[in-house]
Amino acid sequence: MTSPTGTAAAPGAPIPPGAAAVTVTGADGPGPRVAAGPWLLGVRHHGPGSARAVLAALAAARPAAVLIEGPPEADALLPLAADPHMRPPVALLAHAVDDPGRASFWPMAAFSPEWVAIRWALDHGVPVRFIDLPAAHSLAFDEPAPGVGSEEPAGGRDGEEATPVVDPIRVLAETAGHDDPERWWEDVVEHRPPTGTTPAGGPPRATVDVADGDGAGDERDRGDALAPFDALAEAMSALREAYGDGGHPRDAVREAYMRIRLRTARKEFGDDVAVVCGAWHVPALAGRTTLAADRALLKGLPKVKAGLTWVPWTHRRLARHSGYGAGVDSPGWYGHLFDAADRPIERWMTKVAGLLRGEDRPVSTAHVIEAVRLAETLAALRGRPLAGLGEATDAVRAVMCEGSDVPLALVRDRLIVGETLGEVPDTAPAVPLQRDLTRSQRTLRLRPEASERALDLDLRKETDAARSRLLHRLRLLDVGWGEPAEGRGSTGTFRESWRLSWEPELHVRVAEAGVWGTTVLTAATAKAEAGAVAATALADATALAERCLLAGLPDALPVVMRALADRAALDADVGHLADALPALARSLRYGDVRSTDTAALAEVAAGLAERICVGLPPACTGLDADGAEALRRQVEAVHGAIGLLLAGASPAEGLRERWDAVLRKLAARDTVAGIIRGRATRLLLDEGRLPEDEAARLMGLALSPGTPPADAAAWIEGFVGGASGGGLLLVHDERLLGLVDAWLTGVPAEMFTDVLPLLRRTFSAYEPGVRRTLGELVRRGTVPGGARRDDAGKAPRGFGPGLDRARADAVDPVLSLLIGRRPEHEEAAG
Structure with missing residues (x-):
């Protein structure tokens, strides 16, 4: 719930003319009460000072009804706020039923004035309602309106000139002579002490006892409980007179609807009505307009069918830097201010010390005391009534972090912003897919968490295998709760590693995915089948087949396999076939781990392998450098895929011999690019399909004087390039090293600069120890022809036959x- 500026407006509300203080007896005991409402309580959204002031004002005024800025379709959801399983931060989620991706959020934290007002009304049996423009209208606009989950762009539309957007807090702070609006706001509102003072350059502070938030102070406190909202009302009215809608013309429509809802409430409850809204709207609600004029503003508004529910939210998503302009840089700090009944700085430093101690940093009680003293001293030097977040952070950096920003970053992440994730009761409305996901999360003991965590799975265990299937199904549905990660050194197919992080926006993704089915299994199956029909490229079909096996979608696999077979039969591009085969080979391996029938997949993979063996040699001729490098990577991938196929339960007959023949052709043909010839030779050598002497002969031919140096360097890169053990091969076989050394020393000076980049790329991938050993071997020197002898005159070392x-x-x-x-x-x- 943002203000029209993206940063919420300052509190302030005029008391209607003629209002008088009268003594009444109510639930909170006798005391002064402002009569002849309504009371317009202007707030800053997510402001702990505003929340305390609202709580005190409601306790003093004891209204007959409470109206809150928010979508009226959510009125039926308000009783859930009193559910013991509802734990803020939470948000109202509204989405278009026919287009779930069109959605908006109204987030609320424990320190949000709106949440405090809702809980007060529910606890005291007072009717509470939302009065903002219905979500059915706001979702129908081309862009979400401010206050409904995103900010309207400052620029105009269709080439219109941008209208400046007004930040009320900044304007008021600059008027008061302050250059930091956030610091000014903290001094004026968030850090307001129990006894009122008037800070220099700021509006008068009320003498209000809001430390305990129940409004049960003395009579003077009760009489002044509503004064804070009157103090800044004149300033806000002046801003509206000077800036109009502040660059947000849609506010006129929202405020017209709010006035209509306010009129309806006054007819039902009289003037004993309290309105909690962004202070920017207060002058518009207090102004006099006619019902006909307001209805005219609402005539012809677009409309969609909207669904609403409560969803968990996070402190991180309340922070500006995380992408949601809710006007809270430090939700964790604001939550602390709201919860700390007294000594907020002392309690904060204790929290920081506990966090740093948990990270094995030496922080003592003396550090805490010194940090508190430093924060208070800094506040005094800076002319602040109380130490704020800036002073507390500076003190923590100097005393507890020894001037380093590294541990301070941890404090910012864990405490200043915070990792709190709210909870919503099961009784909250949800799409069927969300309910099925929630059941699966509980069954598999996968609790959604705001902070990122690692999850290692052993697919031989039934529970871990089910977790893997759920995460893969969600990824297929574009619900990115988990992302695959590198494992902890295990290369076995029965292990998986994930990084899990639940963001509130995933609820929208789940709602969008709900069009595919009512359960995660049926939705993933339906989407996979639709993707198979729509796939136009062979690689897309093979990737989809792999994902179906990983997700455990047996009903979708036949449809995907038919699409895969059709695409494979029509695609004659060897490069496309080479890109598709590795995914099929991996899928066959995954099928073994997950006990999935992959007979049809094996048949398609064998057919692709055969076609690659036929078409690859002609495709490797006449290539430029970039094309040769791309095809070299494809040859390596196909080689690994064929190895997986040969390791399967029923490999294709003769596949090994046919692939070896292809590699021999590539290694022997002069028309094939050097990098491919070198890699084919190396693959045969590593597989034991090529004698070491034959490999040395091929290298000698490739590095002969008649070969252009650039082609020879490319062959070397293909044979010993990268980090695939080429360096160790040269270390242990000095015959090959001697050939490379002899060739390199014979490269003409004018050609050396051309081959140097290739050589640097080849040898820079080796481990430092390998490069050092090669240098020491080369330092011994060579004999004519590349033969190498040690100091004793023995023959060069190398691999035996x-x-x-x-x-x-x-x-x-x-x-x-x-x-x-x-x-x-x-x-x-x-």
Whole structure:
């Protein structure tokens, strides 16, 4: 609930002419009471000082009804505010039934004046109603109106010149001679002491006892409880006279509707009505207009069918820097001010000390005392009546953080902004999909939390597998509660890692996804089927098949597989086929983990592999540098995918031999780009399909004097480039290193600058230790032809022509000891 400026307006409300103080006896005992209302209580949304003033004013005035700025369709939801399971911060969510993505929020914290007024009315049995423009109209506008969850742009529409937007607090602060409107507001309202004073340059403060918030002070306090709202009313009226609507013409429509609702309430309850609204609207509500004029402003407004409910909110979303202009830079601090009955600075420093101690920082009681003294001293030097957040933060930085902003950032995140997530009772209205999601969250013990947390899953466990399916289904529905993350060193397919963070906007995403079904399973299935029909690219269909397996959608998989088979049959681009195969191979592996039938998927994958084997060699010729690099990555991906297919339960017959033949063709053809030839040679060597001597021969040919240096450098990058063990290969096989060294020293000086970028890219990916070892080996020197001999004149070291089983068996006892396994010969003997 924002003011017309995005930052809420200052409190202030005129008492209607003729109002008089009379003594009455009510629920709170005898005391002065302002008669002849209505009482217009202008507030700053989410202001703890305004909230306390409202609480005191309601206790003193004891109105017969309370009216609050908000959508009137939510009147039926107001009793839920008294539910013991309702815990702020919460928000009213309104969305268009036919277009759930068109939504608005009215957030409320425990220190919001509106929330305080609602709870007071419910606790005292007083009728409470919302009086703002209905959500049915505000949602129908092209842009959400201010005060309904987002701010209207300052600029005009359709090329109109932008109208300046007025910030009432800034104008009042500058008028009072202050350059910091937030600090001025804190001094005037949020830090108002129990006994009134008049701060320099500011409006008069009322003598009001609001420390306990119940208005049960002495008679003088009761008589002055409404004075704060009168103190700034004249200033706000002057602002409206000077600036009109302040750059928000739609406010005239909202205020017309508020006046109509106020007239209706006065007919029902008389003048004993209290109105809690942004102070910017108070002059408009106090002005005299006719019912006909107000109705004329409302004539012809667009309208949609709206659904409303309560949803949890977070302190982080109340902060300006998180994207919602609610006018609260520090909701955690404001919540502390509202909750702290006395000594707010001392209690705040104690909180900060507890937080820092929990992070193993040495903070003692002496630090707390010194920080309090410093904050109070800074307030005195700066001419502030009480220490505010600025003084408290400066004191924490100097005393508890030793001048460092690193631990101070933690204080800002955890305390000044805060991580509080509200709760809403189950009885609150919700779309069926949201109810099913809530049930699943409880069954699987996945509690939504505002702060980000890591979740590691073992898919061999039934509960973790169900959690994985739920998170994948929500991602398919564009409900981004969880995002996949890198695991903790495990490469097994039975493990998954997630980062979970629940944001209030996800309730809108759930409402949008509700058009697909009433449960998470049926909605995800329906959306997957629709996506399969709409998929035009083969890669889209394969990615969707993978997501269906991850999400456990057996009913959607046949539809997706038919679409996949159709796209694969029509797509003749080898690059598209190469992009699609890895996802299918991963899906087959996931199917094994999740016990899913993947026979149809395996058949499509085998067909794609066959077509790639046929079409890849011709596609690797005539490429420029960028095209060659892209195809090199595709060759690597296909190689890994075929490895997964061969590791499956029923691999395609002869697939290994056909793929090896493709790699041999790529490695031997001069017309293939050097980076691809080098990578094909390396893949064959790593798989044991190419003898080491043959690999050395191919390298010698690629680095021969007749090969252009740029082509030779590209071959080297393909063979030993990246962080895939190429450096260690050169370290252990000095024959290959000698060939590279001999070629490099023979590159003409005029060509060296052309090949240097490729070489830097190749060798910069190696670990520092590998680069150092290679440098030491090169320092020994070479002999003609690239052969390398050590100081004793022995032959160069390299890999033998085959496996030396005797040397390998010698390692077995040590390896068995390291992994805790008995050697094979001991197991056979005993």
